[in-house]
Amino acid sequence: MSEHNRRLVERAGIDVEKLLDMLLRAAAAEFTTYYYYTVLRNHAVGLEGGETIKEIVEDARLEDRNHFEALVPRIYELGGELPKDIVDFSKMAWCRDAYLPEEPTIENILKVLLEAERCAVGGVYTEICNYTFGKDPRTYDLALAILHEEIEHEAWFEELLIGKPSGHFRRSKPGESPYVSRFLR
Ligand SMILES: [Fe+2]
Numbered sequence: 001m002s003e004h005n006r007r008l009v010e011r012a013g014i015d016v017e018k019l020l021d022m023l024l025r026a027a028a029a030e031f032t033t034y035y036y037y038t039v040l041r042n043h044a045v046g047l048e049g050g051e052t053i054k055e056i057v058e059d060a061r062l063e064d065r066n067h068f069e070a071l072v073p074r075i076y077e078l079g080g081e082l083p084k085d086i087v088d089f090s091k092m093a094w095c096r097d098a099y100l101p102e103e104p105t106i107e108n109i110l111k112v113l114l115e116a117e118r119c120a121v122g123g124v125y126t127e128i129c130n131y132t133f134g135k136d137p138r139t140y141d142l143a144l145a146i147l148h149e150e151i152e153h154e155a156w157f158e159e160l161l162i163g164k165p166s167g168h169f170r171r172s173k174p175g176e177s178p179y180v181s182r183f184l185r
């Protein structure tokens with residue numbers, strides 16, 4: 001199955017090694033983001049932070065973990081694999097590490113969160129969609145589903161930071177992944 005699918009994708013004009021590199025760097029960014037968002041969520045405290053902000057960070061955190069989970073099967077289907085060493089994997093991340101800021105005010109934490117989501121939207125998934133469009137429908141569909149969620153995450157943090165309404169409301173359950181959940185069955 002995977003060999004045949006890989007050949008089909010190659011015949012459509014995709015450099016599968018390049019695509020695998022993109023998917024691995026995307027998966028590494030999701031995996032590291034999941035870790036860093038755990039730290040950031042724990043520090044979203046005080047009068048300006050608290051449970052409201054924590055809940056929103058939690059939705060984004062769990063959905064980013066879902067993105068990792070959804071990407072991994074496609075990597076193996078295309079003949080790739082996860083690195084043996086987690087340190088090597090974390091260094092592959094497409095986006096900068098979302099470190100807790102030196103001065104961890106809510107505003108500074110939100111800036112880090114927004115920058116991470118912007119990398120996912122503008123860098124990772126827009127590029128994967130553009131590269132696979134019309135050539136590898138399965139990867140395209142997956143990257144597009146993730147992109148929908150990243151754009152929502154971006155809008156949540158932008159709303160919190162600059163007060164412009166995002167038009168989105170909370171998930172019905174934490175980490176619901178309305179677009180990506182169909183890849184997780
Ligand atoms: Fe993500």
Ligand SMILES: [Fe+2]
Nearest residue numbers: 060064150153
């Ligand atoms: Fe995200």
